[in-house]
Amino acid sequence: xxxxxxxxxxxxxxxxxxxxxxxxxxxxxxxxxxxxxxxxxxxxxxxxxxxxxxxxxxxxxxxxxxxxxxxxxxxxxxxxxxxxxxxxxxxxxxxxxxxxxxxxxxxxxxxxxxxxxxxxxxxxxxxxxxxxxxxxxxxxxxxxxxxxxxxxxxxxxxxxxxxxxxxxxxxxxxxxxxxxxxxxxxxxxxxxxxxxxxxxxxxxxxxxxxxxxxxxxxxxxxxxxxxxxxxxxxxxxxxxxxxxxxxxxxxxxxxxxxxxxxxxxxxxxxxxxxxxxxxxxxxxxxxxxxxxxxxxxxxxxxxxxxxxxxxxxxxxxxxxxxxxxxxxxxxxxxxxxxxxxxxxxxxxxxxxxxxxxxxxxxxxxxxxxxxxxxxxxxxxxxxxxxxxxxxxxxxxxxxxxxxxx
Amino acid sequence: xxxxxxxxxxxxxxxxxxxxxxxxxxxxxxxxxxxxxxxxxxxxxxxxxxxxxxxxxxxxxxxxxxxxxxxxxxxxxxxxxxxxxxxxxxxxxxxxxxxxxxxxxxxxxxxxxxxxxxxxxxxxxxxxxxxxxxxxxxxxxxxxxxxxxxxxxxxxxxxxxxxxxxxxxxxxxxxxxxxxxxxxxxxxxxxxxxxxxxxxxxxxxxxxxxxxxxxxxxxxxxxxxxxxxxxxxxxxxxxxxxxxxxxxxxxxxxxxxxxx
Numbered sequence: 001x002x003x004x005x006x007x008x009x010x011x012x013x014x015x016x017x018x019x020x021x022x023x024x025x026x027x028x029x030x031x032x033x034x035x036x037x038x039x040x041x042x043x044x045x046x047x048x049x050x051x052x053x054x055x056x057x058x059x060x061x062x063x064x065x066x067x068x069x070x071x072x073x074x075x076x077x078x079x080x081x082x083x084x085x086x087x088x089x090x091x092x093x094x095x096x097x098x099x100x101x102x103x104x105x106x107x108x109x110x111x112x113x114x115x116x117x118x119x120x121x122x123x124x125x126x127x128x129x130x131x132x133x134x135x136x137x138x139x140x141x142x143x144x145x146x147x148x149x150x151x152x153x154x155x156x157x158x159x160x161x162x163x164x165x166x167x168x169x170x171x172x173x174x175x176x177x178x179x180x181x182x183x184x185x186x187x188x189x190x191x192x193x194x195x196x197x198x199x200x201x202x203x204x205x206x207x208x209x210x211x212x213x214x215x216x217x218x219x220x221x222x223x224x225x226x227x228x229x230x231x232x233x234x235x236x237x238x239x240x241x242x243x244x245x246x247x248x249x250x251x252x253x254x255x256x257x258x259x260x261x262x263x264x265x266x267x268x269x270x271x272x273x274x275x276x277x278x279x280x281x282x283x284x285x286x287x288x289x290x291x292x293x294x295x296x297x298x299x300x301x302x303x304x305x306x307x308x309x310x311x312x313x314x315x316x317x318x319x320x321x322x323x324x325x326x327x328x329x330x331x332x333x334x335x336x337x338x339x340x341x342x343x344x345x346x347x348x349x350x351x352x353x354x355x356x357x358x359x360x361x362x363x364x365x366x367x368x369x370x371x372x373x374x375x376x377x378x379x380x381x382x383x384x385x386x387x388x389x390x391x392x393x394x395x396x397x398x399x400x401x402x403x404x405x
Numbered sequence: 406x407x408x409x410x411x412x413x414x415x416x417x418x419x420x421x422x423x424x425x426x427x428x429x430x431x432x433x434x435x436x437x438x439x440x441x442x443x444x445x446x447x448x449x450x451x452x453x454x455x456x457x458x459x460x461x462x463x464x465x466x467x468x469x470x471x472x473x474x475x476x477x478x479x480x481x482x483x484x485x486x487x488x489x490x491x492x493x494x495x496x497x498x499x500x501x502x503x504x505x506x507x508x509x510x511x512x513x514x515x516x517x518x519x520x521x522x523x524x525x526x527x528x529x530x531x532x533x534x535x536x537x538x539x540x541x542x543x544x545x546x547x548x549x550x551x552x553x554x555x556x557x558x559x560x561x562x563x564x565x566x567x568x569x570x571x572x573x574x575x576x577x578x579x580x581x582x583x584x585x586x587x588x589x590x591x592x593x594x595x596x597x598x599x600x601x602x603x604x605x606x607x608x609x610x611x612x613x614x615x616x617x618x619x620x621x622x623x624x625x626x627x628x629x630x631x632x633x634x635x636x637x638x639x640x641x642x643x644x645x646x647x648x649x650x651x652x653x654x655x656x657x658x659x660x661x662x663x664x665x
Contacts, residue, residue: 275590
């Protein structure tokens, strides 16, 4: 009997013991951090499990763990780190990553100071032709355009501007500038309750709701409007729900932008299959295709890049300006426990916050634009000297292009 | 479970008792002090019916994908059924002992579901059915009792190769979440292996029990239960803190073999 038990026990051990043990992982969305190592672990593991670009990002993340974790242990052992030491350590960890939405905030446990690391911003600032987007100077140059009419603008951090510019004969070019994709959200007061209701008027006028007939397509359907310019220079992106009413309306049917995939497990290379990503065309869309130019620069990011690509896909669309920022992949804040990827942490409650994409997005040719940006059809570099003389060379290029058609 | 233990015990002890009582016409099988019964000598034939036998077998595979989802507890993995088909071969060493080698196509399927609340209180669940085809080569020792109707146990190891994987179902696509569509993006496609992650080599333990009967002359039919217990992770070791994933596959199969 003992022999039998031994045989059975040995067999069970042999069978079971050959499988590897599971590590224990903590949900990085909510880790109460009291040490530098805990902060590092939460951020490292959160990105390890949920970063959506491991399929294409070649950063040696394991080496980063092995090399940098001892440094954070040393911070704890030393009783703290200076802000610059912490900044340097997190930059070494995060700057190689390609996600151009990625923003990491960490509270220094000793000093209370906040550390910010933005790999996308770092990369864009390294571009030799780097510049900011002087919105006010560009609007001033617009206002100097001969024959400009119907000028309507609203200033603020979601600034926008609408105008009609001369085309040929009595025909017009409808010009529209938006600085973010928060306009429709603003209209419904989502997160923008601090704005006076009067601030919404231009928003309603420019974009409104489709039933108000004030969408860009309503202008474009005006027989007097021969072409459109959508100016997305410096546009910081925003709510992806605005893509359809603002840019789907410029098409005549749904636009297949490309394909998305999400993480479907905690392994770095666990992905869902690619799924089509459409920009839906609303009922009140541009009925007759007209030439459309999108103006972009290196500060056009996120939704503005997705929009730019929509126009690029249209047979009547042309992109003019500079290569965009490169933060093309969408995200849905607050959905970490839905998708196990994307934004996690809370700077106030847990002392760290990571803002990163949920979706890996590629074009219809399965080309990723993340970290790369959208290349314009016609490259027109920013010319600050001309702008200081009141000439917006990129806008001039767009107008010349449309008038020459 | 008790029956399985009893069978294992029977086969573990029987040969030793046989050796001790080889000169008598009948044999008493005992476990400890318990007497299981007395069997006629030809239950343990000393001479093999033939040197070789080969045949076909097919059946149903019920797979369980052993994976620890950790905190991603809205993602569930559930076993799924598939089929198995292939060749069986035996080299009969003695009347009760044979070496067995099969070449089998085994499906190791599973279902993955993801429950989520994309907006408001709307609860959705997307479901993916994953069909994995493996070619497996089990090498086993098989001990048996009986003559025209033989009961057998076998056990050993197997090596295999992950031939293909097919996925069907829905995913939480951007369209689904952005436009509040009623269902996720449908897909029905073969999976492209990722060389960095997917470990297509498969190996593990295999064991089972069955019954075989002589049909006519040199033909035997058999029915058996078998378990493939993988000890190779379906992933290569490509990251720190990696969650291992293993297939455990139960198979019920029937077959026919020809004795040379």
